[in-house]
Amino acid sequence: MNCKPPVLVTGGAGYIGSHAVLALLDADWPVVVIDDLSTGFRFAVPPAVPFYRGDVGDAGLLAQIFAEQRIGAIMHFAGSVVVPDSVSDPLGYYDNNTVKSRALIAAAVAAGVPHIIFSSTAATYGIPDVSPVTEDAPQRPINPYGWSKLMTERMLADTAAVHPLNYCALRYFNVAGADPQARTGQSTAGATHLIKVACEAATGQRSHVDVYGTDYATPDGTGVRDYIHVSDLVAAHVLALEALIAEPGQSLTMNCGYGRGFSVLEVLDAVDRATDGAIERRFGPRRAGDPDAIVSDPALIRSTLPWEPKYADLEQIVFHALQWERVLAEVWPREAETAQQVGSAA
Ligand SMILES: NC(=O)c1ccc[n+]([C@@H]2O[C@H](COP(=O)([O-])OP(=O)(O)OC[C@H]3O[C@@H](n4cnc5c(N)ncnc54)[C@H](O)[C@@H]3O)[C@@H](O)[C@H]2O)c1
Numbered sequence: 274m275n276c277k278p279p280v281l282v283t284g285g286a287g288y289i290g291s292h293a294v295l296a297l298l299d300a301d302w303p304v305v306v307i308d309d310l311s312t313g314f315r316f317a318v319p320p321a322v323p324f325y326r327g328d329v330g331d332a333g334l335l336a337q338i339f340a341e342q343r344i345g346a347i348m349h350f351a352g353s354v355v356v357p358d359s360v361s362d363p364l365g366y367y368d369n370n371t372v373k374s375r376a377l378i379a380a381a382v383a384a385g386v387p388h389i390i391f392s393s394t395a396a397t398y399g400i401p402d403v404s405p406v407t408e409d410a411p412q413r414p415i416n417p418y419g420w421s422k423l424m425t426e427r428m429l430a431d432t433a434a435v436h437p438l439n440y441c442a443l444r445y446f447n448v449a450g451a452d453p454q455a456r457t458g459q460s461t462a463g464a465t466h467l468i469k470v471a472c473e474a475a476t477g478q479r480s481h482v483d484v485y486g487t488d489y490a491t492p493d494g495t496g497v498r499d500y501i502h503v504s505d506l507v508a509a510h511v512l513a514l515e516a517l518i519a520e521p522g523q524s525l526t527m528n529c530g531y532g533r534g535f536s537v538l539e540v541l542d543a544v545d546r547a548t549d550g551a552i553e554r555r556f557g558p559r560r561a562g563d564p565d566a567i568v569s570d571p572a573l574i575r576s577t578l579p580w581e582p583k584y585a586d587l588e589q590i591v592f593h594a595l596q597w598e599r600v601l602a603e604v605w606p607r608e609a610e611t612a613q614q615v616g617s618a619a
């Protein structure tokens with residue numbers, strides 16, 4: 274008999290959340306999803322998983338889910354994720370990421386749900402003085418997105434201090450790639466993430482890739498980031514959940530990255546090698562708010578969790594991202610259409 278309690282995955286129809294659902298199921302955790310499908314896709318969640326289409330800020334719905342499903346832990350992915358949009362619509366971002374996270378935390382406290390894992394971000398560090406970045410580096414976000422996440426980290430810390438709840442805030446660096454079995458991937462329309470954009474260009478869905486800035490203080494002048502494979506990232510979530518359950522008095526805040534940076538040009542070279550192609554590169558000005566380089570120091574997560582990344586390799590990240598792009602182009606548009614028809618009929 275499976276005695277693991279059901280895990281509520283908020284944003285489980287999105288890019289990272291849908292991988293978390295699969296990782297939890299693969300590890301025999303019962304899973305329940307809440308997602309408003311604002312950027313997610315119903316087809317990304319296996320049909321057998323209980324699915325609530327709704328808002329993570331809806332206290333009544335949350336109370337209903339906690340009672341109906343006997344939720345024992347939450348993985349909170351739901352949110353708005355496009356940094357430039359947070360600059361043009363700060364109140365929308367504070368609402369969706371901060372105010373609704375507050376509602377979720379309050380509902381968890383009211384229902385006695387004892388564990389929360391939260392999607393935080395390297396964007397809470399802003400432009401770091403030193404890279405690799407350790408968790409005790411100053412957190413000075415440079416956009417509302419980063420602030421909206423930092424405030425949620427703070428709410429969790431203050432809440433855990435006075436309620437019987439522990440949490441794990443995972444500060445993701447640059448998430449990329451897709452499920453190696455191509456069961457899910459990044460399906461976001463109009464995505465802005467470099468590896469997704471480059472894979473769309475390599476598969477003929479875009480004419481070119483804009484390279485934002487060539488005068489950064491990096492070896493080739495383009496921005497350097499620490500790309501983490503989404504399957505390794507969600508594996509860390511499952512281990513973090515086990516750690517929270519094992520040590521209920523202890524909360525955790527950890528970077529999620531590999532500790533190795535790649536420049537924009539190195540990423541484009543890797544995609545070219547994988548496809549034996551040559552993506553057109555258009556060199557342009559810097560994008561506002563981009564740091565030169567941001568790379569994680571992964572020492573804490575490596576010493577805290579028995580986490581052994583399986584795909585810590587740019588070639589594999591690109592391979593899986595391209596594999597998903599091909600699946601998405603050929604198969605999923607039909608699925609998406611069907612799912613949308615079902616959704617609108619419901
Ligand atoms: N992708 C990255 O590189 C990255 C980096 C750092 C942190 N994160 C964080 O990881 C989380 C997941 O990001 P993603 O890349 O999978 O984005 P995504 O847009 O693919 O997924 C977000 C999901 O949440 C759902 N959602 C949004 N608002 C909701 C609401 N109010 N109620 C219910 N559902 C809602 C969306 O429909 C979507 O399915 C986000 O919190 C994001 O801030 C992502």
Ligand SMILES: O=c1ccn([C@@H]2O[C@H](COP(=O)(O)OP(=O)(O)O[C@H]3O[C@H](CO)[C@@H](O)[C@H](O)[C@H]3O)[C@@H](O)[C@H]2O)c(=O)[nH]1
Binds near residue numbers: 446466485
């Ligand atoms: O078309 C593009 C897209 C990106 N870049 C560059 O590629 C790098 C990576 O950019 P992107 O993939 O957009 O990621 P980031 O801006 O680094 O932000 C991501 O990674 C952060 C953590 O580091 C998360 O907080 C954010 O949610 C997530 O979007 C940066 O140097 C960009 O300037 C380009 O040159 N051209």
